[in-house]
Amino acid sequence: MLGGAGPVLRFAPSPNGFLHLGHAYSALLNERLARRLDGALLLRIEDIDVTRCRPEFETAMLEDLHWLGVRFDGAPLRQSERFGIYGAYIGRLTDAGLTYRCFCSRSDIAATAKATGEMRRDPDGALLYPGTCRCRSDAHDPAGRPFAVRLHMAKATRQAAALTGGAPLTMRALDAALHVEMLAVDPLAWGDIVVARKETPTSYHVSVTVDDAQQGVTHVARGRDLEAATAIHRLLQTLWGFPAPAYLHHDLIRDASGEKLAKSLGSTPLRQLRAEGVTPQAVRAALGF
Ligand code: GLU
Numbered sequence: 001m002l003g004g005a006g007p008v009l010r011f012a013p014s015p016n017g018f019l020h021l022g023h024a025y026s027a028l029l030n031e032r033l034a035r036r037l038d039g040a041l042l043l044r045i046e047d048i049d050v051t052r053c054r055p056e057f058e059t060a061m062l063e064d065l066h067w068l069g070v071r072f073d074g075a076p077l078r079q080s081e082r083f084g085i086y087g088a089y090i091g092r093l094t095d096a097g098l099t100y101r102c103f104c105s106r107s108d109i110a111a112t113a114k115a116t117g118e119m120r121r122d123p124d125g126a127l128l129y130p131g132t133c134r135c136r137s138d139a140h141d142p143a144g145r146p147f148a149v150r151l152h153m154a155k156a157t158r159q160a161a162a163l164t165g166g167a168p169l170t171m172r173a174l175d176a177a178l179h180v181e182m183l184a185v186d187p188l189a190w191g192d193i194v195v196a197r198k199e200t201p202t203s204y205h206v207s208v209t210v211d212d213a214q215q216g217v218t219h220v221a222r223g224r225d226l227e228a229a230t231a232i233h234r235l236l237q238t239l240w241g242f243p244a245p246a247y248l249h250h251d252l253i254r255d256a257s258g259e260k261l262a263k264s265l266g267s268t269p270l271r272q273l274r275a276e277g278v279t280p281q282a283v284r285a286a287l288g289f
Contacts (some may be wrong), residue, residue: 007039
C-alpha cells in the first residue's frame, strides 16, 4: 500500500499513555536502520484498543516524536480506521475452518484451569486457553452474549505445514549488526489465540500482521518483549500468503556506556524530561544515538 520496492521500517506505538524513553529508543533505532538501509520510515498508530487509547495521547505522541526530531515518510496509518480490513482477513481464517467463537471470560478460564489442574501458560505468562468452546456447535451460542474469535491453533499449524510443504516455521532474525539468523518459532506455545476480541473486532496479532504486509514493511525493529509473539505473526503470514519481514528484537534500553537505564528513568515520559529542560540531543545521546 504505502511501501515501495525498497526497505520499509515502521514505528508502531499505541496511544494509551505518554511516550517514554523506551519508545524513544525504539523510534530512534528504526530511524537509524531506515537511514542505514536507505529505506522509508513509517508511523503506525496502534489504537485498536478503543477503551485505553485516547486522542489526547495520540496528539501528545506526535508532538513528542516531532520534538525528538524523528521524521516519518507519508501520513500515519491509524488502525482504528481499518477494522473492516482486519475483519476480512479474520473471515478468511473462518472460511478455512480455522476459527471458533469463544464465550469464556477470563475467570471462566481460570476456574477451568483450577478444576482440571491444567496450569500451562503461554510465553507471556497467561494461562493457555483450555479449549472449552472449541467443540461447541454454533447452534448452541448463548443468545446475545458477546464472543471472541479464537484460532484453532492445531488446525492452523497443520494448514501452515501443508502450505510450506512441511517446512517448520522460522523467523529471519537480525542482530544489531544486521547479521541474519533463521530461528525456529513455535506458535503452538500460545494455544488457541484470540484473533478478534469481544470488545474489538480484531487483535494486536491480526492488525500488526495485516498492516506490516499492506505497508510493505521489510524490517521490523521492536522490543524483545514481542519476540515470542513473532511465532504467531509468522503463522498468520504463512496462512495469508504474506511475505515475511526480517525481525530485530532489541533489548531493554541502555545508556551510552552500555548500562541499562534505571527502570524509573526508562519510564519517565518524554514530555516530563522536556519540561525539566532536557534537550532532544541529550535524549539521543543518553540512548546512544
Ligand atoms: N504497538 C506495540 C506497542 O506499542 C508495538 C507493536 C509492534 O511493534 O509490533 O508496544
